[in-house]
Amino acid sequence: MNLTMISKSLLIALPMLALGACSSNSETDAESTETTKAATEVAAEATADSTVQTDVVEAVELTEEELLVQEYTYAILETTINFAFDKSLIEPQYTKILDAHAKYLMDNQDKTLTIEGHADERGTPEYNIALGERRAQSVATYLENVGVSSSQLELVSYGEEKPVNFGHDAAAHAENRRAELTY
Amino acid sequence: MLLRLLLSFSIVIFSAQASARLEILITEGVNSARPIAVIPFKWIGKGPRPQGIADIVSADLQRSGQFNPISIDKMPKTPSNSSNIDFSLWHDMGVEAIVMGEIRPAREAGKFTITYELLDVVTGNMGMPEYSPILDKRRFTVEERKFRHLAHTVSDYVYEELTGEKGAFLTRIAYVAVDRKSTHPYQLRISDYDGYGEKSVLRSKQPIMSPSWSPDGKKLAYVSFEKRRSQIYVQNLYTHKRELMTSFTKINGSPRWSPDGKELALVLSKDGQPEIYVLNTITKELRRITHNRTIDTEPSWTPDGKSLIFSSERGGRPQIYQIELTSGKTKRITWEGDMNLGGTITPDGDNLVLVSRHNGDYKISVQDLDSGELRTLTKTELDESPSIAPNGSMIIYSTVFQGKKGLALVSMDGRFKANIPAKNGEVKSPAWSPFLK
Numbered sequence: 001m002n003l004t005m006i007s008k009s010l011l012i013a014l015p016m017l018a019l020g021a022c023s024s025n026s027e028t029d030a031e032s033t034e035t036t037k038a039a040t041e042v043a044a045e046a047t048a049d050s051t052v053q054t055d056v057v058e059a060v061e062l063t064e065e066e067l068l069v070q071e072y073t074y075a076i077l078e079t080t081i082n083f084a085f086d087k088s089l090i091e092p093q094y095t096k097i098l099d100a101h102a103k104y105l106m107d108n109q110d111k112t113l114t115i116e117g118h119a120d121e122r123g124t125p126e127y128n129i130a131l132g133e134r135r136a137q138s139v140a141t142y143l144e145n146v147g148v149s150s151s152q153l154e155l156v157s158y159g160e161e162k163p164v165n166f167g168h169d170a171a172a173h174a175e176n177r178r179a180e181l182t183y
Numbered sequence: 184m185l186l187r188l189l190l191s192f193s194i195v196i197f198s199a200q201a202s203a204r205l206e207i208l209i210t211e212g213v214n215s216a217r218p219i220a221v222i223p224f225k226w227i228g229k230g231p232r233p234q235g236i237a238d239i240v241s242a243d244l245q246r247s248g249q250f251n252p253i254s255i256d257k258m259p260k261t262p263s264n265s266s267n268i269d270f271s272l273w274h275d276m277g278v279e280a281i282v283m284g285e286i287r288p289a290r291e292a293g294k295f296t297i298t299y300e301l302l303d304v305v306t307g308n309m310g311m312p313e314y315s316p317i318l319d320k321r322r323f324t325v326e327e328r329k330f331r332h333l334a335h336t337v338s339d340y341v342y343e344e345l346t347g348e349k350g351a352f353l354t355r356i357a358y359v360a361v362d363r364k365s366t367h368p369y370q371l372r373i374s375d376y377d378g379y380g381e382k383s384v385l386r387s388k389q390p391i392m393s394p395s396w397s398p399d400g401k402k403l404a405y406v407s408f409e410k411r412r413s414q415i416y417v418q419n420l421y422t423h424k425r426e427l428m429t430s431f432t433k434i435n436g437s438p439r440w441s442p443d444g445k446e447l448a449l450v451l452s453k454d455g456q457p458e459i460y461v462l463n464t465i466t467k468e469l470r471r472i473t474h475n476r477t478i479d480t481e482p483s484w485t486p487d488g489k490s491l492i493f494s495s496e497r498g499g500r501p502q503i504y505q506i507e508l509t510s511g512k513t514k515r516i517t518w519e520g521d522m523n524l525g526g527t528i529t530p531d532g533d534n535l536v537l538v539s540r541h542n543g544d545y546k547i548s549v550q551d552l553d554s555g556e557l558r559t560l561t562k563t564e565l566d567e568s569p570s571i572a573p574n575g576s577m578i579i580y581s582t583v584f585q586g587k588k589g590l591a592l593v594s595m596d597g598r599f600k601a602n603i604p605a606k607n608g609e610v611k612s613p614a615w616s617p618f619l620k
Binding site: 129161 | 363390392393408411412413432433434436437450452456457478480481494501522524525538540545565567568583586588611612
């Protein structure tokens with residue numbers, strides 16, 4: 001999944017969550033102990049009378065992912081960097097993603113990032129292992145230049161052995177030329 | 184129970200017999216081959232006739248690209264021994280040689296005695312008593328389960344007698360199969376060269392790459408990602424014993440056995456970019472061979488074991504170079520095409536087999552080392568991993584046809600071609616074994 005797709009789905013999901021949070025706040029968290037007491041009385045009354053009934057809802061806590069987004073922008077959710085044919089240069093549209101991961105790694109010195117380098121199927125498997133590593137290295141160098149400690153980075157090249165698109169056309173090849181970031 | 188236990192590990196080494204999943208489909212080159220008659224061997228005994236020997240010999244000879252066995256229904260007669268043969272009948276059909284034989288129960292229970300003869304039709308047709316038409320004649324006593332082995336042996340004798348070159352029918356191939364529906368999708372498999380007797384010798388959840396046969400045919404070196412990183416292992420095919428060879432940081436790749444079976448040429452990137460090293464498999468002494476700021480990979484030994492061929496980007500795009508191990512003297516050996524990769528020198532030392540990129544297509548090619556002339560052998564676009572038969576007659580490689588990754592064969596002259604599609608999943612990274620006898 002690419003960045004725009006993730007962002008779009010979040011743009012829809014987040015306002016809904018926010019709405020949920022507002023309504024729950026006015027009903028529970030914001031109310032004082034006295035009000036809660038009163039509510040209990042009302043509830044007791046209601047049980048006796050059964051004309052009205054009240055209930056509570058669970059507080060909405062941000063998910064781990066939402067907290068990450070809050071701190072490091074949506075770019076932190078993106079973990080794939082694609083490359084041009086035979087190239088390991090990081091294209092400008094990916095710097096936002098790498099900057100987000102760099103900040104995360106600098107804030108969390110105990111975390112280790114594995115950078116997997118991948119190639120398309122063209123050329124020999126052995127040469128593609130070398131190309132995959134060059135891509136992983138290119139990502140590592142960028143992160144190190146931003147300030148990430150090299151001890152937090154691990155490199156592994158899978159060459160052409162783990163395609164995400166099993167096709168054999170140009171679109172499949174483009175999708176398979178990538179570096180993947182995993183914690 | 185044992186199987187279930189093993190399956191809980193990420194790696195399984197097993198040796199259950201699997202049915203033949205590879206089948207060689209000849210696509211080009213039959214018409215240019217030499218006509219030969221392989222007559223069904225005559226059963227001289229009671230009960231059902233044991234099957235198959237002549238069929239296997241016939242298929243072997245056809246798949247060599249050198250011979251065109253005539254079909255049985257076109258045979259004027261089906262004699263089983265050389266006495267009283269009317270050679271003119273065969274000569275008129277243009278048949279050059281006749282393979283025939285007899286099968287009878289041996290004195291020892293469960294065994295059979297098989298005789299085979301190879302006849303030269305031209306000599307026979309001349310009818311001169313001082314020149315015998317019998318080129319070869321042998322007798323074997325074997326169990327029925329050894330018939331396939333015996334048939335390949337007969338093919339080897341016929342091929343050597345008629346071409347002057349040793350046959351490579353009693354050989355095997357190792358390759359990687361990827362079956363994404365399996366719990367262990369990556370499998371290292373071995374079969375006879377013709378796809379029979381296929382067995383998985385390693386099954387993994389993570390990729391397996393670059394199998395390389397030891398010169399004695401008993402071990403395979405390969406790359407495994409079972410620890411989520413590349414490592415080089417050597418596995419004994421007869422004992423299940425597996426030994427970890429290298430596990431350095433970053434790339435551990437492209438192992439190739441030296442001709443004397445003592446060392447492995449391999450690629451490590453522990454010191455920066457991928458470089459060629461030689462590892463002594465017994466002492467584990469490691470020697471760095473290349474020193475360069477760009478990619479050096481795909482080492483392959485020259486037949487004399489004195490040099491390595493490898494791919495390097497030192498001149499820009501990857502090309503093939505040769506380095507002499509004692510002096511370190513390096514020379515570039517490919518000049519044509521956008522890029523050249525995956526080079527191996529043929530067993531006779533005369534040619535370089537490689538993957539050459541022209542106009543964006545990757546094709547198996549062969550370069551004459553004396554003249555430098557480069558010939559393209561294939562018509563497909565995504566060829567890789569060429570491996571040469573031990574007699575230098577044929578190349579097995581991996582390619583994409585009909586949208587699927589599979590294996591293919593091409594003769595060294597490019598005239599004979601065959602596809603070996605996988606029945607399920609994909610197959611790649613073929614490695615042809617050395618002579619096994």
